[in-house]
Amino acid sequence: MATLAQKMDEADFARPEPLPLTGEISKGEEYPLEALGETIGSAVAAISRKVMVPPALAANSVLSACSLAVQPYVNVLLPTDQARPVSLFLVTVAESGDRKSTTDDIATNEIGQYQRDLQEQHARMEHELMARKLAWDTSKSEALTQSKKKGREAIEQALKDLGPRPQDPMTPVITVRVGTTQGLIKQFEHARPSLGLMSDEGGSWLGGYGLSEDSRLFTVSTLSDLWDGKPVQRLTAGEGSTSLYGRRLTFHMMIQPILAGRLLGDAEFKGQGFLSRLLVAQPESLAGTRLVDPRAPADPAIAQAIEGFDRRLAQIIRAKLPMDEETRALKPKAIPLTPMAKEIWWAFANELERRIGKGGDLADVRGFATKLPEQAARIAAVLAVFHFGPKIDAIEDEMLASGITLARYYLTEAVRLFGVASPNQVLVDAQVVSDWLKNDWKENLISVGAIQQRGPAQIRKRNADQIKEIIAALVRHDHLSAPMTGGGMVSGKKVRECWRIQVRHA
Structure with missing residues (x-):
């Protein structure tokens, strides 16, 4: 029974x-590879094929490398007559096992190699610098002894003739992975005036002291100021306030979806305007589809595309920085838009303005949409300088159109991702x-x-x-x-x- x-x-x-x-997140759009141009677009496609990752994942890593390379040399002069940095702040959301680290390592290979070269050069210079400082200190002591009885004017002249004490060389740092915001500011004081805050383990940054309850507002406001090109403020009990002018920062964090909501769903970050400065991509994972035929011959075009990108990246990143030798403040050249590019820019800005009004389809991402015309100009400037060099006179309409195409992609990502909290x-x-x-x-x-x-x-x-x-x-x-x-x-x-x-x- x-x-x-x-x-x-x-x-x-x-x-x-x-x-x-x-809650389900709608599927993202295809990344517009053609808008990246020949060298950058080919590199993104090659890395995507080589590592078997979505193009958007590879694109964010490549764009961050380009931004870091280009940002010391130029500002973009907007049609509003504002000279703005070209630094990009990117966030890539991908699962563990989606090969974020491998992708980023390939895209930033030349940056890492240059940093290693600088470290070796710095180690060789330390002994020489120590000897120069010791010689300067000895000369100072002798000059003061000889001029002491001759009065104040003689002492001042002796010190003037001696010149400044030998300055420490810049700390050989180009990229910073994680750490406190005060630590980042300290790097700007002693290292290069152009840095990248970049990590394939963004969870360490999200969970670090810099975003703790006591420090989060300071961190977000400092990063926002760097995006805006404002001077970096350093406050210490002993030395008081120090303003560091002419600094540039590229930001790229790669984080897992389970953590993404802690950043993208944070109302405080949105209210402070930090989210409006982020270009976020969360492509669909390819896990389970990355099957390999071990007998298939390697495509030489993949290696050629990556090598071509590496050569160009190395050429730019290793060029002499345009900076004041004493203050180490960057002196980037302002590049305007051509008249036709200005017309296109204003048309894009007006379109977005209509769409952020009451009842508009972009009302929920108003802050991001408001900054998007500037983002488009920044992207266009990065592409233009990477391809043609910092000596270009203006950003052409075709390059700005590419910047707008890429900006529209990040807009669709913002619409579907911003405000979504981390899942339990x-x-x-x-x-x-x-x-x-x-x-x-x-x-x-x-x-x-x-x-x-x-x-x-x-x-x-x-x-x-x-x-x-x-x-x-x-x-x-x-x-x-x-x-x-x-x-x-x-x-x-x-x-x-x-x-x-x-x-x-x-």
């Missing part, structure tokens, strides 16, 4: 419709289990032990209490029933606690 549980298994009973576990990890795990129950588990009942022993690989690492939390979430969202009274049979074994599956099997 069939048991009640068996009769329920066989019956076509009405189940509640399962509720979504996590339990709900993320619950979705993984639900998909597995729907597609792979062939029975109608499930238990804690069955999930621990035969569930998805990442879930098997959870302990029994964590799996019970996941099950509780599935019950609350009607993916599982309440616990079966009296237990049931799971995989041929009687268990005291089990749940009926209420998501439809594939």
Whole structure:
């Protein structure tokens, strides 16, 4: 005689419709590779093929490298007569295992090599500099002794004849991965006036002291000032306030989706205008599709495209910085837009202005849309200088059009990503289990032990209490029933606690 549980298994009973576990994000648009130009676009496509990553992921790494290389040499002169930095602030959202590190390593290879060369050069100079300082100190002591009895004017003349004490060479740092904001400012005082705050482990930055409750506003305001090209302010108890002019920063953080909401969904960051300065991309993961034919010959075009980009990047990053030798303040050249490019820029700005009004489709990202014409001009300037060099006289309409095309891509990403909070990890795990129950588990009942022993690989690492939390979430969202009274049979074994599956099997 069939048991009640068996009769329920066989019956076509009405189940509640399962509720979504996590908010779904709409699929992003294709990255407009053609707008990057020949050298940069070919490099992005080559890295995308070589590493098997989405073009948007490769593009953000390549653009950050280009921005870091170009930013010391030029400002872009907007049609509003404002000279603005060309520095880009980028954020790439991708899962663990999506090959963020490999992509970034290839895109910034020449920057890393130049930093290593500078470190070796700095080590060789240390002994020589120490000797020069010692000689200067000795000469100063002798000059003061000889002029001491001749009065103040003689002392002043002796010191003037001696000249300034030998200055320490710039600290051989080009990119900073993580650290406090005060540490970044200190780097600007002693290192190059053009730096990159760049990391393929952006979670360390998000969880670091710089974004703690006590420091987050200072961090965000400092980064925003750097994006704007304002002087960097350093405050110390002993030395008071120091203003560092002519500094430039490129920003690129690669973070996981589970953490992205802590940045993109933060109302305070949005209110402070920090999100409006970020160009964010979250391409769809290619995990599970990256199959390789080991017998297939390597495409030489991939290596050629990357080598061509590397040569150009090395040429720019190693050029002499246009700066004041004493203050180390950069003196970038202001590049205007051609008359036709200005017309295109104003048309784009007016379009966005209409769309951010009450009832407009961009009202929710008003701050970002307001800054987008400037972002388009910055991108256009980076592309133009990378391809043609800092000696160009103006940004042509064709290059500005490319900047606008890329800006529109980042606008679509902002619309779908900004304001979305990080998903709860339990709900993320619950979705993984639900998909597995729907597609792979062939029975109608499930238990804690069955999930621990035969569930998805990442879930098997959870302990029994964590799996019970996941099950509780599935019950609350009607993916599982309440616990079966009296237990049931799971995989041929009687268990005291089990749940009926209420998501439809594939």
